[in-house]
Amino acid sequence: MPTTPHSLPRRRLLTGSASALAAAGLASFHQGALAQAAAPAAKPLPGYAGWKKADAVIVHSSTTIETKRSAFGTSVITPTDQLYVRNNLPSPPESIVADRDAWEVQIEGVKQPRRISVRELKTLGLETVTMVLQCSGNGRGFFPSKPSGTPWTVGAAGCVVWSGVPVRDVVKALGGVADGMKYMTGTGGEVLPPGIDPKSVIVERSVPAEALQDALLAWEMNGEPIPLAHGGPLRLIVPGYTGVNNIKYIKQLAFTAQESDAKIMSHGYRISPPGSKGDPSQPSVQEMSVKSWINSPLPEDGPQAAGVVQIHGVAFGGMHAVKGVEVSIDGGKTWKAARLVGPDMGKYAWRQFVLQAQLPKGTHVLASRATDMQGNVQPETRGENQSGYNNTSWADHAVTVTVA
Amino acid sequence: MPTTPHSLPRRRLLTGSASALAAAGLASFHQGALAQAAAPAAKPLPGYAGWKKADAVIVHSSTTIETKRSAFGTSVITPTDQLYVRNNLPSPPESIVADRDAWEVQIEGVKQPRRISVRELKTLGLETVTMVLQCSGNGRGFFPSKPSGTPWTVGAAGCVVWSGVPVRDVVKALGGVADGMKYMTGTGGEVLPPGIDPKSVIVERSVPAEALQDALLAWEMNGEPIPLAHGGPLRLIVPGYTGVNNIKYIKQLAFTAQESDAKIMSHGYRISPPGSKGDPSQPSVQEMSVKSWINSPLPEDGPQAAGVVQIHGVAFGGMHAVKGVEVSIDGGKTWKAARLVGPDMGKYAWRQFVLQAQLPKGTHVLASRATDMQGNVQPETRGENQSGYNNTSWADHAVTVTVA
Numbered sequence: 180m181p182t183t184p185h186s187l188p189r190r191r192l193l194t195g196s197a198s199a200l201a202a203a204g205l206a207s208f209h210q211g212a213l214a215q216a217a218a219p220a221a222k223p224l225p226g227y228a229g230w231k232k233a234d235a236v237i238v239h240s241s242t243t244i245e246t247k248r249s250a251f252g253t254s255v256i257t258p259t260d261q262l263y264v265r266n267n268l269p270s271p272p273e274s275i276v277a278d279r280d281a282w283e284v285q286i287e288g289v290k291q292p293r294r295i296s297v298r299e300l301k302t303l304g305l306e307t308v309t310m311v312l313q314c315s316g317n318g319r320g321f322f323p324s325k326p327s328g329t330p331w332t333v334g335a336a337g338c339v340v341w342s343g344v345p346v347r348d349v350v351k352a353l354g355g356v357a358d359g360m361k362y363m364t365g366t367g368g369e370v371l372p373p374g375i376d377p378k379s380v381i382v383e384r385s386v387p388a389e390a391l392q393d394a395l396l397a398w399e400m401n402g403e404p405i406p407l408a409h410g411g412p413l414r415l416i417v418p419g420y421t422g423v424n425n426i427k428y429i430k431q432l433a434f435t436a437q438e439s440d441a442k443i444m445s446h447g448y449r450i451s452p453p454g455s456k457g458d459p460s461q462p463s464v465q466e467m468s469v470k471s472w473i474n475s476p477l478p479e480d481g482p483q484a485a486g487v488v489q490i491h492g493v494a495f496g497g498m499h500a501v502k503g504v505e506v507s508i509d510g511g512k513t514w515k516a517a518r519l520v521g522p523d524m525g526k527y528a529w530r531q532f533v534l535q536a537q538l539p540k541g542t543h544v545l546a547s548r549a550t551d552m553q554g555n556v557q558p559e560t561r562g563e564n565q566s567g568y569n570n571t572s573w574a575d576h577a578v579t580v581t582v583a
Numbered sequence: 584m585p586t587t588p589h590s591l592p593r594r595r596l597l598t599g600s601a602s603a604l605a606a607a608g609l610a611s612f613h614q615g616a617l618a619q620a621a622a623p624a625a626k627p628l629p630g631y632a633g634w635k636k637a638d639a640v641i642v643h644s645s646t647t648i649e650t651k652r653s654a655f656g657t658s659v660i661t662p663t664d665q666l667y668v669r670n671n672l673p674s675p676p677e678s679i680v681a682d683r684d685a686w687e688v689q690i691e692g693v694k695q696p697r698r699i700s701v702r703e704l705k706t707l708g709l710e711t712v713t714m715v716l717q718c719s720g721n722g723r724g725f726f727p728s729k730p731s732g733t734p735w736t737v738g739a740a741g742c743v744v745w746s747g748v749p750v751r752d753v754v755k756a757l758g759g760v761a762d763g764m765k766y767m768t769g770t771g772g773e774v775l776p777p778g779i780d781p782k783s784v785i786v787e788r789s790v791p792a793e794a795l796q797d798a799l800l801a802w803e804m805n806g807e808p809i810p811l812a813h814g815g816p817l818r819l820i821v822p823g824y825t826g827v828n829n830i831k832y833i834k835q836l837a838f839t840a841q842e843s844d845a846k847i848m849s850h851g852y853r854i855s856p857p858g859s860k861g862d863p864s865q866p867s868v869q870e871m872s873v874k875s876w877i878n879s880p881l882p883e884d885g886p887q888a889a890g891v892v893q894i895h896g897v898a899f900g901g902m903h904a905v906k907g908v909e910v911s912i913d914g915g916k917t918w919k920a921a922r923l924v925g926p927d928m929g930k931y932a933w934r935q936f937v938l939q940a941q942l943p944k945g946t947h948v949l950a951s952r953a954t955d956m957q958g959n960v961q962p963e964t965r966g967e968n969q970s971g972y973n974n975t976s977w978a979d980h981a982v983t984v985t986v987a
Contacts, residue, residue, distance in 0.1 A: 232807075253711055254662055254806040261806065305893045305937045307657055307925030309638040340658040342925070403636075488835065489709045516595040519712030521746070522928040533709045 197376040227270045228408045235261040235283070239329045243267040246334035251474040253491055253531055253556035255521050256309075259378030261399045262409065265314045265335060267382050268369040268511045270407050271428055275368070278406055279412035284396065288364075288434025290354025297413055304348030308395055308418055309340045309524035311495045315421040315448055315464040318561070318570025324453060326567030333472050333576065341416045343397030346432070350391060353534065363388050368428030383441035384448075386417055386465055388434055393418045393527075418527035420465050421449055421569075427542040438463075440447050451565040464568045467497030469557050471504055471532070472575055474577040482583035483514065485540050490517075493529040498552030500526035503550050506534040510544035511574065513560065517547070523547035526552075538582045546577035589958050631674045639665040642934035643733045645920045645963070646670040650738035655878040657895055657935055659711075659925050661741030663805045666813065669718045671738060671786050671847065672773040674811050675832055679772070683808055683816035684698065688800065692768075692838025694758025701817055708752030710798055712822055713744045713928035715899045719825040719852055719868040722974025728857060728973030733869045737980065743896070744934045747801030747822045750836070752797060753790055767792050770820040772832035788828045788843035788852075790821055791913030792838055797822045797931075800833065811931055822931035823902040824869050825973075828851055842867075855969040868972045873961050875908055875936070875953035876980040886987035891943050892922075897933040900955035904930035907954050910938040914948035915978065921951070930956075950981035 222238040224231050235250035246257065246263040264529025275282065280298035313336035320330035329335070346363070350356055368384035388534060395416040411445030417424050423443070438444055438459075448464040449457035471494035476483055494504045500523075505514035517532035532547065549557045561572040626634050641655035648668040650661065666753055679686065682701035703822040717740035724734035750767070771786035799820040801807060809815030814831025821828050824940070827847070842848055843862070852868040853861035875898035880887055898908045904927075909918035921936035934949065953961045965976040 231655060235807075252803050253709060253746040253807045254803055254804050255711060256744060258663070258806040302891045302893060304897060304939075305657060305924060307659060307935060309926050340926070342657040399658055400657050402656045402660050402662040403639075487706045491709060520709060522713050522744070522926065522932070524928065528926070535708075535903060572957040578779060 194569055213379065226571060227273070228248065228264055228404075229334065229471065230260060231264075232258075232260045237265075237334065242269065243277070243329045245329075245331055246337060248333050248472075248474055249477055249479060249491065250334075251261050253521070255524060255528070255531060256401060257339060259339075259406065259532070262312075262337040262339065263314065263335045263399055264408050265329070265422060266408075266427070267423070268367075268371070268380060269341070271368055272369055273407055275428065276404070276407050276411050279440035282412040284348060284413060284429055286353055286433075287429040287431060288357050288360045292353065295349070297325070298345045300396055300413075301398070303352050304344040305342070306341060306345045307342045307396060308393070308416065309528040310356055310416065310418045311467070311497075311527065311529050312337055312339050312422055312425065315469060315568045316566070318572070318575060319567030321570055321572065321575035322561065322563075322567040324567070328567060331445055335422075336487040338495075339400050340393055340402070340524075341397040342399040343395040343413075345415065346391040346396060349396060350434075356388060356391075356434045361388055362435045363391050364433045364435045364439050365418075365424075365426035365429050366431040367426045368430035368434070378440060379442045381441050382423075382426060382443055383439045384426060384444050385435065385438040386420055386424050390417050390420065396432070400414070405547070419467055421448075421467055424465060444560050448568070449564070449566075450568060451500055453563050453565050456565070456567055467495070467570055468535070468569070469496045469501070469549050469551040469555045470494070470571040471547040471557060473506070473545050473547050476580045477543070477578055478580055480580070482581045483538060485538065485582050488536055488538050489533055490536055490545055491531060491533045492547050494525065494547065494549035495530055496549070496555070499551040499553050499555070501530045501549055502552050502554075504530075504532040505535070505548045507546045507548070508536050508538065508543050510577065514548065524556055536560065538580075540582050542579060542581050544577050544579050546573050548573045591690040605853055613957040627746050628918075629679070632668055633666075634810075636662075636663060636664045636671070641738065646673065647733045650736055650741060651734075652737050652878055653881055653883060654738075655897065656923070659742055659928060659932065659935060660805060661689055661743060661811065663743075663807065663813070666716075666741040666743065667718065667739045668812050669733070669826060669827055670812075670831070671827070672683040672771075672775070674785065674839070675772055675774055676797050677811055679832065680808070680815050683802065686816040688817060688833055689835040690753060690757055692761050692764045692836075693754055694761055696757065698918070702872075703751065703948060704748045704800055704817075705802070707756050709746070710745060710749045710750040711746045712797070712800060712820065713742065713932040714820060714822045715740060715742050715871070715901075715931065715933050716826055716829065717871055719827055719972045720970070722979060723971030725974055725979035726965065726967075726971040727975065728967070728971060732971060739826075739942070742899075743804050744928075745799055745801040747799040747817075747820065748798060750795045750798040753800060753836075754838075760792060760795075760838045763840050765792055766790065766839045766842055767798070767821075768829075768837045768843050769830035770835040770837070771832050772834035776785065782844060783846045785845050786827075786830060787843045788830060789839065789842040790824055790828050790847050794821050799834070804863070811896050816879045823871055825852075825871055828869060840901075852972070853970075854966070855974060857969050859969055861970070870972050872973070872975055873900045873901070873903070873905070873953050874898070874957045875951040875961060875977070877910070877949050877951050879983055880984045881982055882950070882984055884984070886985045887942060889942065889986050892942050894940055894949055895935060895937045896951050898936055898951065898953035899933035900930065900953070902958070903955040903957050905934045905953055906956050907934040908934075909952045909954075910936070910940070910942050911950045911952070912942065912947050914981065915950050918952065921974075942984075944986050946983060946985050949985050950977050952977045954964045
């Protein structure tokens with residue numbers, strides 16, 4: 180595949196991210212996030228993801244790989260070889276995708292619980308859903324508090340076409356959900372490290388049982404069998420929910436009366452007040468909310484020629500379709516309606532937006548602000564929390580470009 | 584990327600294609616097409632397309648690579664690494680994609696003709712269009728007359744997201760189309776072999792000038808810069824028109840009073856009566872028409888278990904959206920309405936269809952028949968022509984499967 184048009188150092192990309200711009204009218208950089216993100220030199224791709232397009236991604240670690248902001252393009256779909264990776268545990272061995280149809284998932288909390296193979300799942304139903312897959316911590320790199328965890332900016336997200344059997348068809352085939360079950364709990368098939376309490380590391384997440392209506396047990400993404408790095412042979416897809424709720428290598432799907440007591444559910448991925456630890460009393464990171472960002476122009480494009488520019492980016496509503504996007508070229512003082520372009524792939528997909536603007540010589544702070552069909556407007560500021568989750572701040576996602 | 588689940592010999596795939604099924608109720612194989620297609624052993628991928636997924640394609644020659652029928656999946660979009668290749672001339676050197684923005688195209692037949700770089704094109708407009716790209720000869724392998732040319736079955740087609748500037752925006756920026764121009768003529772940037780009349784080999788095609796309304800000058804496909812193998816850095820995209828009209832490495836886009844006199848236009852790609860040669864009096868191969876085919880189950884899946892099966896495939900209308908698809912499990916004697924699934928990516932994209940069916944023990948001939956929004960119905964029989972173009976016959980595209 181061809182190399183991406185721009186491959187300037189990552190540092191230049193990050194210096195374009197700014198926050199609290201509306202007040203200042205100019206960028207004030209987050210030195211904290213910058214220091215974190217600019218430190219390591221380019222790392223090699225880990226073996227299980229060695230087929231990723233090295234030019235299009237930032238390798239943070241063997242289990243955390245981010246899409247470069249400049250690589251998103253304008254084709255709606257994020258190619259699999261550019262899509263981010265965030266694994267809570269190392270991937271299982273490649274052997275689990277040797278015979279994909281033989282993979283089995285235990286279905287519990289239904290009237291007739293049993294194991295079902297992918298081969299059989301393929302006879303039960305078929306649906307294709309386009310969905311934004313986004314890590315709960317996407318945008319963490321913009322928090323001045325330097326939360327622990329990967330300092331993702333925008334690239335722990337992508338728009339992916341998933342194909343598989345609707346969970347509702349599976350449930351129907353097994354007699355329906357058992358009485359009293361309030362949650363849909365998925366358990367991942369990762370190999371657990373020996374010698375420690377499984378509950379402390381197992382990837383097991385609960386979402387409200389109603390989420391089954393749009394959920395899939397998926398075996399295909401973007402036209403190919405799901406790669407191991409992305410959860411193949413079988414992944415639970417819960418449209419509108421952050422990445423961690425979309426269980427990879429799913430080995431059990433259970434309808435349960437209680438939320439899982441696995442640590443990743445009870446204490447992990449909680450919206451904790453700054454300075455506090457996660458606990459079950461705090462809100463869990465689940466549904467995504469309205470968000471957008473600009474992907475071009477970017478600071479790493481270098482100084483722009485004066486004149487007309489097509490400002491473009493992506494916008495999504497999480498649980499609701501995007502109604503519209505506004506773009507500002509003055510750090511949020513004034514806004515203009517952008518045009519939505521390209522195919523509408525459904526309410527869980529992102530839309531592309533474009534605003535044609537005339538940029539005179541000087542420095543410009545470009546921001547985007549999306550509104551969903553429920554009237555929710557992307558906020559100016561992030562919701563502060565200890566772990567840096569759910570950053571939808573338009574100010575944090577603004578970029579500063581220079582016109583020569 | 585993971586290997587495709589099935590990689591049985593090509594021969595088994597091809598033996599499932601049948602024609603004139605409705606009358607017989609069973610498959611009568613085209614021995615001609617089979618003999619042609621089964622002859623060569625697997626060939627290696629040519630260098631410029633060495634990044635293609637070898638398991639998902641059939642390499643006919645260095646300039647003709649077909650997607651396996653079993654590789655289409657159910658995610659609407661055809662991944663670039665599985666998309667077919669059909670080049671009329673060898674690809675230009677990789678150096679032309681070293682600086683993509685520097686590529687220039689000469690625009691002629693407008694009020695203010697001039698050269699424009701990709702860099703400047705990116706300031707003029709932006710649109711994203713999803714389109715079925717299909718070789719004029721897709722389905723040629725089903726012609727019993729054994730036309731010369733690649734014996735494609737279904738895999739010289741794919742559904743691709745293209746992104747670039749609308750031709751209408753370029754034309755507007757240059758003062759509009761000059762008076763009296765009836766055609767839009769694109770010229771490819773291939774290196775021509777020395778010592779022969781350029782007109783005899785140059786890739787130059789004319790389409791009606793009205794096609795400019797939906798056409799793009801595209802620099803991106805499926806989220807990445809267009810690979811050299813597919814026409815990067817810049818390709819003319821004429822939605823609804825067969826592959827050859829979508830000029831790769833476009834170096835000139837001209838609005839002209841006459842059709843091009845290049846041989847590929849005047850004598851090539853003509854619907855010639857069997858036994859005759861192409862000439863300018865015959866219809867040119869341009870707009871696609873309504874077509875569909877089944878991608879699963881296929882004979883190479885081996886004998887099916889008795890029971891429920893999800894019969895799925897793709898359908899497109901060419902110039903019009905698909906209204907519906909019917910599926911037959913008895914070789915066309917009776918039909919049932921299939922369900923359209925997944926995102927509708929616009930009238931030039933294909934739709935996925937699914938029919939859940941109960942298949943008893945025995946042999947079954949599965950066929951699909953699409954209808955477009957204009958009421959055009961996919962025909963039972965192919966239109967006979969010398970070169971094997973535009974095969975939309977539902978009987979030719981039927982498959983025979985066995986239930987054990």
